[in-house]
Amino acid sequence: MLSPHRPAVLAGFVLLTGAATWVRRYGPRAAAIGTLAFMGYLFTLFVRPTAHELPAFCLIAVGAVATQAVARAALRFEHPRRTLLALLADLRSASAAALRSAARPARAGVLRTRLARIDAVGRALTAWQRDYPTADHVGCSERSLALLVLDARVCTEETCDELVRAAGAASTGRDAPAALAHLETVLAPRASSARVEAATAWATRALSSQGRPVRDDVLEYLVARSTLAHAKLRRAEQTPGTRTLPHDAPASSTARPRSDVGAPPRPARAAPRWTPWRQWAPTSRLAVQAMVAATAAVAVGEAISASRWYWAVTSAFVVFAGTTTRGGVLTRAYRRVAGTAGGIVVGVGAVLLSGQHTSVLVGISVVAVFGMLYLGPVRYVYTPFFMTVVVVAVYAMLGDLRHDVLELRLEETLAGAVIGVLCAYAILSASSHPDLVGRVRACFRALDALLQVGDRTFGGRGDGHEALAALHELEAARDDVEATVEAMSAALLGRHESALEAVRLLDVVTRACGVLAQAVMRRGAHGDGSPADGDRVVQDAIAAVRRAADDARDRFDRVGDGGSARSAPLVSRVHRLPSDATGSQTAALFALARVEWALRRLTQPRPTRAPGRSG
Structure with missing residues (x-):
């Protein structure tokens, strides 16, 4: 209808670009609809289909939608118990992969990625428990399964840490290979x-007082604990569900805690008089930037090539997708250019090797589509x-190559x-720093929520059932910080190592909090059987960690402030525990000491500025 009026066509295209960016505020589904509308309009601009060609294009679209609908419908018919068994098998597979990486440490990033996979499976299991009654599908209660999964996760992570330490010190015990073989047996998918x-x-004997003591060999001790933890999970999954089990924990035990628990957020600073857009919603600001970028890309793209200008417009649009900061736009832009250059080199090489055989070229296309869908969500450069x-x-x-x-x-x-980067930095520009600081604050609020649960439980005012949900919220907040730093890697040039070090320390905090959550849940399950003196020592340690967390959080607001005066490390308080202290009290104190150590590292003054200040 508008095809005879090119200015109107381009004006509609620019408006659609802004609308497709703006609707992202309503979630992933709205973002997908906006992107689909953008691509559809762009397709009609350069293909210019005629009226008699529309039925064929509509049939193709209907076929694609029908295929997606059938695939999603098939996935929805999964049985809850089969889903649970698949998740537990995935937990064992992820644990085995992490142990292999720890035994042969080449790059620390590989181990961190595989440990993150264990965390993701743990969160998926918690989500499954929110959707289905645990006792109906497996032979244990909701709380028992949650504690078994957490035990398996924590024991596996501790074993990986000790494997890395032993490999670095070349001090693996002579019986370690046999011990690891037992653990590999329990983790094997088809073990008899x-x-x-x-x-x-073997694990039971190793951990009992009657068996050969292995506590002198920390690695064997941790391997035995991991073996027993995963074996208990296997035993639980092999028992059919029944409604005659003991009364389960309340359904609210796995609900996410309130996000406003902990220290109240600091009041937002007033926007500078001449930059009111910094208080706008990110999608509104990005929509304006995307419209200007699309307009400029049309002009520049046509100047380069009247027949291929849409490649420039597509690039200018997609660099604004999946991010809300100018640093994120810069990172996506350089990854798009790098990915395109690499794809040209590899694509030409693959075509030359194929000998121009059509069947081989089709296979290359299919493999490339799979790689784009499989690896693209991991890192944008693959798309x-x-x-x-x-x-x-x-x-x-x-x-036509x-x-x-x-x-x-x-x-x-x-x-x-x-063009996209220039628009992000020159038009309604806003620093990426507030977004990063906001996610860091959310991480500290989640940490404080878990510490409050621990304080109530060791103080006899709670049963610790909220600890797992608080841990999951902390893990999700940690993942948000890591994703934000990764998305801003180009803007953090020169300070990227400092930012990654902060992320690694937050990872240490989160993993230590896994041990703390385990101790809190066990303390809640044992009721009043713990020595009161030991509980008070743990409560004092929790208060000290909360103060250290406040100092670390303030570091991201007051750059260059090294924090408050240092007190003695928490690990020095171990001697205050009574001789009859329980395992949960000891584990909680050591976990808190590790959290405090990482928080101290975060508050140490560095010569560089806080991550993301100028992004």
């Missing part, structure tokens, strides 16, 4: 019942990389990315 029982019996490989393969199948087309692909992509 007899082998699992033999491994369980343009594999998409460009598909483009190269398709042009080769059409017989020329070097000038590939040059235009790279030039248009670079132009669109540069």
Whole structure:
């Protein structure tokens, strides 16, 4: 209808670009609809389908939607017990992968990624428990299963830490390989019942007073604990669910705690008089930037090539997707350009090796689409990389693969990315620092919520059932901080190592809090059987950690402030525990000492500025 009036067509396109960016405020589904509308409009602009071609295009769209609907419907018919068994098998698989990485430490990032996978499976199991009654599908109560899963996670992580330490010191005991073989048996997907029982019996003997003491060999002791923890999970999953089990924990025990628990957020600073847009919602600011970028990309793209200008517009649009900060836009822009350049090189190489055989080119396209969908969510650079490989393969199948087309692909992509970055930094620009600080504050609020649960439980005012939910909220907040730093890596050039060090310390805090949550839940389950003196020592330690957390949080607000005066480390308070202290009290105190150590590192003054200050 508007095709005879090109200015009107382009004006509608620019408005649609802004609308597609703005609707992201309503969640992933709205963002997907906006992106689909943008791509559909862009498709009609450069393909210009005629009226008699529309039925064919509509049929293709209906077929794609129907395929997606059938796939999603098939997934929804999964039985709850099968889903639970699959998640528990995934937990064992992730644990085995983490142990293999720890035994052969090459890169610390690989182990952290695999430990994060264990965390993700743990959260998925908690989500399953929110949706289904545990006792109906497995032979234990909701709280018992939650504690078994947490035990398996914590024991596996502690074993990985000790494996890394032992490998670095070359001090692995001579019996360690045999001990690890028992753990591998329990984690194996097709291990026989007899082998699992033999491994369980070994772990039970190793941890009992009658068996050979292994406490002198920390690694064997931790391996035995991990073996027993995973064996208990296996035993629980093999028992069918029944409604005759003891009364379960209340359903609210796995609900997410209130996000406003802990220290109240600081009041927002008033916006500077001449920059009121900094108080706008991020999607509103990004919508204006995206519209200006689309307008400029159309002009620049057509100046480069009248037939391939849409590549520049697409790049200018997608660099604003999946981020809310100018630092994120910069990072996505350079990853899009790098992925496109790499895709051209690999795509041309694959086409040359294929010998122009159509079947091979189709296979290359299918593999590239799989890589884009599988690896794209992990890191954005893979999306343009594999998409460009598909483009190269398709042009080769059409017989239109020329070097000038590939040059235009790279030039248009670079132009669109540069325009997007310039608009993000020059139009309604706002620093990325507040977004990062906000996510860090959320992390500290989640930490404080868990510490409050621990204080109530060791003070006899709670049963600790909220500890697991508080831990999951802390893990989610930690993941948000890590994702934000990763998305701003280009803007943090020169300070990226400092930011990554802060993320690693937050990871130490979170993993120590896993041990703390385990101790809190066990303390709540044992009721009043713990020595009161030991509980008071733990409560004092919790108060000290909360003060250290306040200092660490303030560091992100007052750059260069090294925090308050240092007190003695918490680990020095171990001697205050009574001789009859329970295991949960001892474990809680050591976990709190590790949390405090990481928080002290966060408050140490550094010569560089806080991460993200100028992003």
